[in-house]
Amino acid sequence: xIQVEQSPPDLILQExxxxxxxxxxSDSVNNLxxxxxxxxGQLINLFYIPSGTKQNGRLSATTxxxxxxxxxxxxxxxxxxxxxYFCAVGASGxxxxxxxxxxxTKLSVIP
Amino acid sequence: DAGIxxxxxxxxTETGTPVTLRCHQTENHRYMYWYRQDPGHGLRLIHYSYxxxxxxxxxxxxxxxxxxxxxxxxxxxxESATSSQTSVYFCAISGSGASGSVVSYNEQFFGxxxxxxxx
Numbered sequence: 001x002i003q004v005e006q007s008p009p010d011l012i013l014q015e016x017x018x019x020x021x022x023x024x025x026s027d028s029v030n031n032l033x034x035x036x037x038x039x040x041g042q043l044i045n046l047f048y049i050p051s052g053t054k055q056n057g058r059l060s061a062t063t064x065x066x067x068x069x070x071x072x073x074x075x076x077x078x079x080x081x082x083x084x085y086f087c088a089v090g091a092s093g094x095x096x097x098x099x100x101x102x103x104x105t106k107l108s109v110i111p
Numbered sequence: 112d113a114g115i116x117x118x119x120x121x122x123x124t125e126t127g128t129p130v131t132l133r134c135h136q137t138e139n140h141r142y143m144y145w146y147r148q149d150p151g152h153g154l155r156l157i158h159y160s161y162x163x164x165x166x167x168x169x170x171x172x173x174x175x176x177x178x179x180x181x182x183x184x185x186x187x188x189x190e191s192a193t194s195s196q197t198s199v200y201f202c203a204i205s206g207s208g209a210s211g212s213v214v215s216y217n218e219q220f221f222g223x224x225x226x227x228x229x230x
Contacts, residue, residue, distance in 0.1 A: 001170070004153075031217040041199065043221040050217075086153060090217060098144075098169065099203075099219055101153035 002027045002091040006102035013077050013109050021072040021105045023087030031090030031099065032063050034072050038083045046072070046085075077109045114138045115222035117202050123228045130189040132225050134202030141206035143185040144169075144219065145177065147198040154201060160185055192229040200225045 003026040013019055023032075034046040047054050047061040049070065054061055058077075063070040074081055084106050088099040114137035124130050134143060142161055146154040146169075156169030158177040166177050174196060176188045189196055202222040 033218065035221075041224055043201065043224075045218070045220060048218040088154070088219075098156055098159060099154075100170075101155070103151060103153045 002029070002089060002100050004087060004089055004100050004102040006085075006087050006105050008105060009103070010106045011108070013107065015077060015079060015109055015111050017077050018073070018075045019077060019107070021074070021085055021087075021107075023070040023072070023089075023102055025068050025070075025087075025089045027068075028092040029065065029068075029089040030092045031088075032070055033088045033099065034061055034070070035086040035088065036081075036083050037086060037104070043086075074107075077107075079109045079111060082107055082109045115202060115204055115220065117200075117222040117225050119225060120223065121226045123230065124192055125230050126193055127191050130192050130227065130229075132187045132200055132202075132227070134185045134187070134222060136183050136185075136204050138204075139182055140204040141182075142204060142219075143179065144203040144205075145175070145185070145187045146201045146203065146221075147171065148201060148224075149198050157187065157200075192227075194229050196227065197229045198227060200227060 005024045007022045032050045036044045049061045049063045051063050051065045058075045060073045084104040086104045088101045116135045118133045144159040145157040148154045155171045157175050160166045160179040178186045201224045203219045205219045
């Protein structure tokens with residue numbers, strides 16, 4: 001099956017700093033989502049981005065499908081950004097609605 | 112939140128007992144999924160449904176069964192719980208609902224999770 005690798009696994013930031021999280025995947029996809037899991041365990045949808053670039057406030061994401069990677073940018077980080085960020089992909093073809101998750105990037109934003 | 116609820120939210124049970132977790136959605140989404148989350152593994156797909164009475168296995172289906180007799184409910188059953196099934200279980204949905212609340216047909220939205228402990 002498709003493989004998903006996220007980097008870095010852990011990240012500590014000072015409040016106000018910027019960061020880039022990376023997601024590499026091993027095959028063609030027709031679904032790519034970024035999630036934030038907050039400290040209470042809730043999974044929050046950030047972006048649905050199988051290709052292209054999107055922005056939502058301080059967050060933006062870019063997926064280069066031909067090169068099999070996606071980037072999540074967090075600018076002017078806040079303590080509320082802390083948590084685990086997951087990339088999940090759906091492989092092209094039959095069963096493409098199934099998501100395969102990376103192991104996540106744990107972000108800690110300190111005041 | 113795409114109208115997804117899970118019950119119970121927390122459960123402690125003993126090895127060998129049957130357990131059923133319920134996922135309920137209110138917006139008529141076609142697809143429903145069960146995932147489990149364990150430390151160091153992200154989320155892994157257990158089973159999914161693509162319509163009433165239409166289900167299929169995911170990556171980690173051994174020891175689990177599912178049923179979907181109504182569009183709004185997707186049940187996950189552990190026939191005889193084992194300690195290795197201690198986990199947090201998430202339900203998800205996709206596919207445009209009756210209200211058109213999902214922007215993309217593929218995009219999945221998750222419920223709040225159920226924490227299951229098997230002693």
